[in-house]
Amino acid sequence: MSEPTIPTPYAPALVEPKWRARWAERGTNHAALENAARPFYALMMFPYPSAEGLHVGNLFAFTGSDISARYHRLLGHDVFQPLGYDAFGIHSENYALKIGAHPMELTPKNVANFQRQLERAGLMVDWRQKVDTSRPDYYKWTQWVFLQLYKQGLAYKKAAAVNWCPVDMTVLANEQVENGLCERCGSPVEQRFLEQWFFRISAYAERLLSNLEWLDWSPITKSAQKNWIGRSEGAELSFRVSGHDEAVKVFTTRPDTIFGATYLVLAPEHPLVATLTTEAQRGAVQGYQDATKKQDLIARKSSKEKTGVFTGANAVNPATGANIPIWIADYVLMEYGTGAIMAVPGHDERDFEFAQVFNLPIVRVVAGPDEAADTPLGETAYTDDAQGRLVNSGAFDGQPVADAKLTVTDWLAAGGHGSKVVNFRLHDWCISRQRYWGPPIPIIYCDACGTVPVPESQLPVELPFIPDFKPDDSGISPLARHEEWYRVPCPTCGASARRETDVSDTFLDSAWYFLRYPSATRSDVAFDTELTKRWLPVDSYIGGNEHAVLHLLYSRFVTMVMKDAGHIDFEEPFTRFRAHGMIIREGAKMSKSKGNVINPDVYMEEWGADAFRMYLMFLGPYEEGGDFRDQGISGVRRFLDRLWASVRDARTDVAADANVTRQIHRTIKKVGEDTATLSYNTAIAAMMECLNHVRSADRPVHRDEVLPLVQLVAAYAPHFAEECWELLGHAESVFTAGWPAFDPALLVDNEVDIVVQINGKVRGKVRLPVDASQEDAMKAAMADAGIAKFVTGEIKKVIFVPKRLLNIVV
Numbered sequence: 001m002s003e004p005t006i007p008t009p010y011a012p013a014l015v016e017p018k019w020r021a022r023w024a025e026r027g028t029n030h031a032a033l034e035n036a037a038r039p040f041y042a043l044m045m046f047p048y049p050s051a052e053g054l055h056v057g058n059l060f061a062f063t064g065s066d067i068s069a070r071y072h073r074l075l076g077h078d079v080f081q082p083l084g085y086d087a088f089g090i091h092s093e094n095y096a097l098k099i100g101a102h103p104m105e106l107t108p109k110n111v112a113n114f115q116r117q118l119e120r121a122g123l124m125v126d127w128r129q130k131v132d133t134s135r136p137d138y139y140k141w142t143q144w145v146f147l148q149l150y151k152q153g154l155a156y157k158k159a160a161a162v163n164w165c166p167v168d169m170t171v172l173a174n175e176q177v178e179n180g181l182c183e184r185c186g187s188p189v190e191q192r193f194l195e196q197w198f199f200r201i202s203a204y205a206e207r208l209l210s211n212l213e214w215l216d217w218s219p220i221t222k223s224a225q226k227n228w229i230g231r232s233e234g235a236e237l238s239f240r241v242s243g244h245d246e247a248v249k250v251f252t253t254r255p256d257t258i259f260g261a262t263y264l265v266l267a268p269e270h271p272l273v274a275t276l277t278t279e280a281q282r283g284a285v286q287g288y289q290d291a292t293k294k295q296d297l298i299a300r301k302s303s304k305e306k307t308g309v310f311t312g313a314n315a316v317n318p319a320t321g322a323n324i325p326i327w328i329a330d331y332v333l334m335e336y337g338t339g340a341i342m343a344v345p346g347h348d349e350r351d352f353e354f355a356q357v358f359n360l361p362i363v364r365v366v367a368g369p370d371e372a373a374d375t376p377l378g379e380t381a382y383t384d385d386a387q388g389r390l391v392n393s394g395a396f397d398g399q400p401v402a403d404a405k406l407t408v409t410d411w412l413a414a415g416g417h418g419s420k421v422v423n424f425r426l427h428d429w430c431i432s433r434q435r436y437w438g439p440p441i442p443i444i445y446c447d448a449c450g451t452v453p454v455p456e457s458q459l460p461v462e463l464p465f466i467p468d469f470k471p472d473d474s475g476i477s478p479l480a481r482h483e484e485w486y487r488v489p490c491p492t493c494g495a496s497a498r499r500e501t502d503v504s505d506t507f508l509d510s511a512w513y514f515l516r517y518p519s520a521t522r523s524d525v526a527f528d529t530e531l532t533k534r535w536l537p538v539d540s541y542i543g544g545n546e547h548a549v550l551h552l553l554y555s556r557f558v559t560m561v562m563k564d565a566g567h568i569d570f571e572e573p574f575t576r577f578r579a580h581g582m583i584i585r586e587g588a589k590m591s592k593s594k595g596n597v598i599n600p601d602v603y604m605e606e607w608g609a610d611a612f613r614m615y616l617m618f619l620g621p622y623e624e625g626g627d628f629r630d631q632g633i634s635g636v637r638r639f640l641d642r643l644w645a646s647v648r649d650a651r652t653d654v655a656a657d658a659n660v661t662r663q664i665h666r667t668i669k670k671v672g673e674d675t676a677t678l679s680y681n682t683a684i685a686a687m688m689e690c691l692n693h694v695r696s697a698d699r700p701v702h703r704d705e706v707l708p709l710v711q712l713v714a715a716y717a718p719h720f721a722e723e724c725w726e727l728l729g730h731a732e733s734v735f736t737a738g739w740p741a742f743d744p745a746l747l748v749d750n751e752v753d754i755v756v757q758i759n760g761k762v763r764g765k766v767r768l769p770v771d772a773s774q775e776d777a778m779k780a781a782m783a784d785a786g787i788a789k790f791v792t793g794e795i796k797k798v799i800f801v802p803k804r805l806l807n808i809v810v
Contacts, residue, residue, distance in 0.1 A: 010644035012608025016719040020119060028733055029081075029124045033518055033531060036078035041535045042069035043514055043574075045543030045551075046131075049085045049110040051095055054117035056590070056598035056616070056628065061580050063613045064622045064678060065542040066123045070715035071675045072540075073124070074739040080535060081124050082517040084131030085111050088139070089506035090170060090184070093437035097470055103437045104465055107134050117600060122609050122718050124735075129520040133509040138516065139439035140460030141526035145512050145558065146431075146442055146504065148565050150453050154200040157451070161269055161334060162430060164192040169471040170435050171196070180295070191293045191300075193269070194475050196432040197441060197502065201557045205229055205424040207571070208556055216576040218623070221548045228549045230425020235409045237342065237418035239264060239315040242323055246272055248315055251337030251423050254344065255412065256404035258319040259393040260365035261342040262355070265308065267332040268292040270339045276326060278312030285309050285328060292330045300330045306354045318417035319394075319408075329354065335427045345381065352381035366401060367391045429554065431505040436469035436478045438503030446490035446497040455491050461499070477501040511554040514538055514573055515562070527567075538574045542678075545579035552577065578678055581625025583616070598628060610717035611637040617680035617716065626681075639688050640720055643709060646694060646701045647724045656702040662749060663693040664708055668742040671712045680716070687712055703728065708740035756781045757807040758790040766806075774800035781806055 023029055031039075044065035047058050062083075069081040087107050096103040111132060118125070131138050149155040163172040167187040171194070176183050201208075209229045212222045234253035241248060248264055266273055268289045277285045288309040292300070308329030317324050331350065332341055345355035345362040355362050364377055366388040373391035382388070388401045396404050396411075412418040432441070440461045442454035454461055464485045469478050479485060480501040490497035518531040537559075543551075552574070559573040585596045603612045615633040619626025667690035674683035687709065694705050707728060714721035714734045725734035753765045754777055764787040766780040777800060781787050797809040 008648065010641050010720070012610060012719065015723045016120075016122065016609055019719040019722045020122065022722075026733075028735070029126055030128060031080035031126050032078050033080065033129075033535070036080070036534065038077045039535050040069075040072045040077035040079045040540075041518075041538045042072065042079055042081045042540045043517075043538045043542070044081075044083065045541075045547060046084045046086050046510070046513065047114065048089065048091055049087055049107065049114040050091065051099075051106065051110050052592075052597075053110075053113050054121075054600050056600055057583055059117075059121055059600050059612075060583050060616045060625070061542065061544065062118070062121065062123055063616055064580050064680065065540075066121075066125075066613075067617065067675065067680060067715045068540055068542065068678065070124050070718065070735065071739070073735050074711065074715065074737075076738060079124070080126060080129075080518065082129040082131075082520070083118065083123070083125045083127075084513065084517070084520075085114065085133065086506065086510055086513075087111060087132050087134035088438045088503075088509055090168060090433075090435060090437070092134075093435060093469070094168065094184070096437075102465070102467070102469070103134075104463075120604055120609055121600070121613065124718070129517050131513055131516055131520050133439075133506070133513070134437075136460045136462050137523065139463075139509070141516060142439045142504065142509055142512070143442040143454070143459050143461060144456060144526050145508070145562075147453050147456060147459075148567070149199055149558075149561055150443075152561060152565060154203065154561060155197060156200065157195060157197050159193050160196050160198070160430065161191050162194055162196065164190045164194075164475070166190060166473060169473055170433055171430065191295055192475060193293075194432075194434075196430045197443075197500075197504075199429040199431055199557070201429045201554070202424060202426055204557050204560055205231070205426045206422075207560060208426070208553065209424075211556070211572055215572060215574075217574075218578055221545065221552070221577060221579055224545075224548045225553060228426060228553065232423050232425075234405075234421060234423060235412065235418045236338065236421045237318070237412060238416075239318065239324075239342065241272075241276060241326070242314045242316060244276065244313070246275060248272065248326065248340050249338045250340045250342045251421065252342055253423075254347065254405070255409045255418065256390060256393075256396070256399075256401055257344040257347050257365050258317065258342065258408060258412070259390075259396075260344045260346045260363045261317055261319075261324060262345060262361040262363060263324050263343045264315050264326045265329045265332045265341050265343055265354070266311075266326065267334045267339040268328045268330060269334050270328070270332075272340075273311065273328055276311050276313040281310060281312035285311060288328060288330075295330060300333060303331065306331070306350075306357045308354065308358065310358075318412060318415065325360070327358075336425060337423055346377055347381050347383055349381050349383065352377075363392060365390060365392050373397075429505075429507075429557075431508055432502040433505055434475055434477045434502055435471055436463075436466070436503070438506060439463065439509070440479065441500040441502050441504050443500040444488060444490060444497045445500070446493065446495060448495055449490055449492045449497075452490060452492050452497070458491065463503070477503065479503070507550060507554050508558075510551055511558040512562075514541075514555070515559075515568070532568055536568065537570050537572060539576065541574040541577045542580060543577070544582075548579060578623060581621065581623055583619065583625050583628050585628045587627055603633065607633055607637050608640075608719075610720045611640055614640070614684060614716050618684045620681055622678045622680050636684075639691065640717060642695060643691055643706070643713065644720070644724065646691070646706050647710065647727055650701050650703040650706050650728070652703050654700045654702055656704055657699065659751070660693050660696075660705055662746045663690055664705060665742040665746040666690075668708055668712065668740050669747060672739065672742075675715065684716065710734065711737055711740045752803045754780075754803070755805050756784075756787050757805065758787070759809055760807065761790075763787050763790050770803055772802075774798065774806070777806045778808075781808070 044062050069079050073079040092103045096106050163177050165172050165182040167185045177189050182189055232253050235255040236251050239248045308327045311326045313326045314323040343351040345351040346364045347366050368387050385401045390396045390399045390404050442461050444452045446452055486499040515527045518535045519528040555573050560571045562568045563571040590597050615636040667686050670686040671683045710721050710724045721734045751767050752770050753767050756764050793810045799807040
């Protein structure tokens with residue numbers, strides 16, 4: 001079938017399908033996976049394939065990544081840019097429930113629609129290596145990853161407090177709770193204790209933190225990770241419980257204030273609570289524990305209201321020997337430290353407020369420069385560590401806080417009451433989900449053999465098609481309702497056993513997908529050793545800042561585990577990471593309820609994919625985002641139309657203009673620098689300005705003036721550039737032509753504009769060589785009728801500033 005004839009005006013409806021077909025036919029976007037000489041792995045975060053189709057935010061992100069990938073190809077790299085679908089998870093399942101469909105049937109349709117839209121956008125994706133996390137040929141290896149962690153002793157099961165959404169009927173991560181409400185459905189979140197599978201990511205906290213120092217990531221992303229990991233140095237102290245053999249261990253970053261500890265607080269779920277609580281207080285304590293279970297973990301951390309209950313027990317302060325009461329309160333969490341704190345109300349705002357509510361003693365043990373040991377604290381705690389010194393602290397009185405942290409800890413350690421420790425806010429990763437649409441966890445429970453991992457030869461543990469996949473409030477997965485699926489022989493002894501019925505968190509699917517892409521067609525390994533060595537780690541990773549913490553952290557963790565297990569030879573997956581910004585519309589965030597959601601299909605149909613791509617990049621800095629306004633896209637389309645006309649009408653029988661040539665070389669430098677740093681909006685502006693010079697005064701355009709412009713615009717408008725390149729007489733793809741070179745000598749302008757003043761008033765400008773003399777400037781000024789008419793008398797004085805100013809005094 002012959003290709004359509006492209007008409008004289010630029011017609012994206014004909015040009016774009018032509019080049020997508022030609023790319024597919026020629027394998028233009030296929031990476032030389034086996035023998036790439038200069039491999040460059042360009043990766044964008046893969047999307048969740050929603051039923052609504054591709055969102056403009058997706059296309060904004062993907063276009064920015066695609067431009068970077070194409071730029072590196074033009075620089076001579078063998079670029080591999082894959083893409084796939086994060087297709088498992090609660091979003092797909094809830095939507096299927098809403099419309100009465102089954103996710104196993106709905107998801108492939110959504111993926112097909114996404115693929116159509118992504119291909120239309122002209123992305124340089126090697127679709128041969130596509131992954132879909134909901135397909136058995138992918139999640140077989142997700143289950144294999146789980147087994148590797150299990151072998152390393154990093155996967156374990158325990159009962160834990162979790163956020164539970166009673167509407168979605170599933171566990172929620174802390175980040176999925178906003179002001180005590182489920183971020184997805186808005187319902188109040190509860191706390192439950194469930195048996196859950198965890199990954200021991202806390203064992204990697206120090207490595208995860210220290211590696212951030214050398215990663216080429218944006219500072220805001222690294223800061224978010226550092227805060228989440230939350231390293232703090234302090235001491236673990238032991239308080240003996242009066243009348244018991246038990247001791248309460250607390251973690252504190254302020255061991256210097258132990259002389260001011262007037263009570264202890266345990267998390268309501270602390271295992272010692274039942275043992276320590278007196279009979280007189282048992283009813284009150286139990287009632288408080290029941291009330292706490294109805295709160296989510298985030299609300300407990302952020303609540304301003306101070307509540308608590310006395311257990312009836314006391315502990316001995318090892319510094320003072322005094323008995324101090326033991327309370328429980330919801331602001332103390334088992335997931336941080338030891339689940340218990342020593343309360344120093346004189347020097348901690350939260351403890352101060354609690355002590356005031358319950359009339360507990362408040363003692364000053366730190367004083368400022370102008371304060372004494374008996375200076376009243378007033379209405380707030382004293383928290384100025386830098387200026388403080390110890391008071392009412394025995395032999396340590398007068399020591400600065402920084403010194404006392406060490407000396408007090410050493411003293412307590414010598415007495416057997418504590419030790420120096422490093423603590424992390426990062427807690428282990430709960431991967432269990434009591435839902436249907438996810439990879440079954442590959443574990444079998446046998447009465448005789450206990451917990452048995454599924455042999456790798458029996459993977460994948462396939463997710464069965466079940467019609468009744470709706471979760472219930474029992475906290476048990478829908479798969480647990482299907483004995484015909486979960487009842488299997490034990491792989492070890494052959495006796496009747498039971499499969500794990502929870503599925504794994506979708507964060508696990510995405511925590512290793514970048515390893516799979518180069519080996520996506522392999523059925524015998526998760527990732528081929530040689531291919532992985534050639535292509536990994538990822539050279540450039542681009543995604544949303546909403547994933548700056550968990551996805552990136554989990555991916556780094558899994559990569560470290562794979563290295564420790566000997567499967568790969570690197571421990572950081574992404575050499576360079578940049579987060580893109582967010583698109584709003586007409587000043588407002590887009591949402592279906594506002595009716596302002598942008599359907600990319602509509603705009604690509606009217607304006608062409610390339611114009612749409614360039615407009616998205618022109619909205620503002622890529623790492624910040626921009627405001628989409630419908631009228632703005634016409635300016636980008638006009639630029640493409642003018643460049644098209646310039647290519648179409650370019651000649652070789654006219655002389656190239658020296659000033660235009662200099663502008664082109666400056667533009668090559670500018671666009672190259674800006675594209676490398678993802679400053680796409682300013683790169684596009686530079687190309688527009690350059691075209692204005694090329695087309696100034698309707699001068700005839702030389703072929704050599706548009707050739708480099710086509711190469712520059714190729715990464716931004718690939719279909720358009722390919723057609724222009726062909727019109728200019730080239731048979732090969734523009735992406736084999738390379739990035740145009742600039743001549744440094746032409747970057748310096750050899751002419752300048754000199755301002756001409758008459759009696760101090762600006763009357764015009766003259767353009768002269770940079771080395772022009774005063775005499776040259778005078779001749780040029782007097783030759784300009786618009787300036788000369790103001791010289792009406794005898795010239796008394798001339799002031800000349802080379803390259804800048806000529807002032808004639810008459």
